[in-house]
Amino acid sequence: MSDLFVLVRDVPDFPKPGIVFKDLTPLFRDAESFRALIEALAQPYLDAKVDAVLGIEARGFILGAAVALRLGVGFVPARKPGKLPARTDREAYSLEYGHDALEVHVGSFSPGDRVLLVDDVIATGGTARAAIALARRQEAVVIGATFAVELDFLDGRERLPKDVPVNTLLHA
Secondary structure, three states: OOOHHHHOEEEEOOOOOOOEEEEOHHHHHOHHHHHHHHHHHHHHHOOOOOOEEEEEOOHHHHHHHHHHHHHOOEEEEEEOOOOOOOOEEEEEEEEOOEEEEEEEEOOOOOOOOEEEEEEEEEOOOHHHHHHHHHHHHOOOEEEEEEEEEEOHHHOHHHHOOOOOOEEEEEEO
């Protein structure tokens, strides 16, 4: 798996000075590597009876939609405010470089839906925690969260609910 991550590019000082952004787009561009990444993200959940994948804007859309397709389930986007056309629910959160919010459509999940959260990177955990809160507000059961990269030094995993198992492929 570590072979894939030679394609992850570090972009210093993005989106602000002092942040080193983990850019997966070169990995996405390589079809064989992208396919292997999706398989690795989906594999632990093949028999987990997932009902929907929740992907976080924007790279979580790329990975989440592909994982949903691999699992044979639907995809729900968690978007930045004002991007979804129907009635939404919103959850604010903090990042390592500011504040933001996520929204999902009201009615995206049915009570008891088994949801898998997918995103490219877990840093401080704020974005993932907000997405989990949105799913739970609609009475979905978040059965896991899977990420391509975890920035271990930011301890994001520790900020997620303890009952949500976390799977990551690369620790940086």
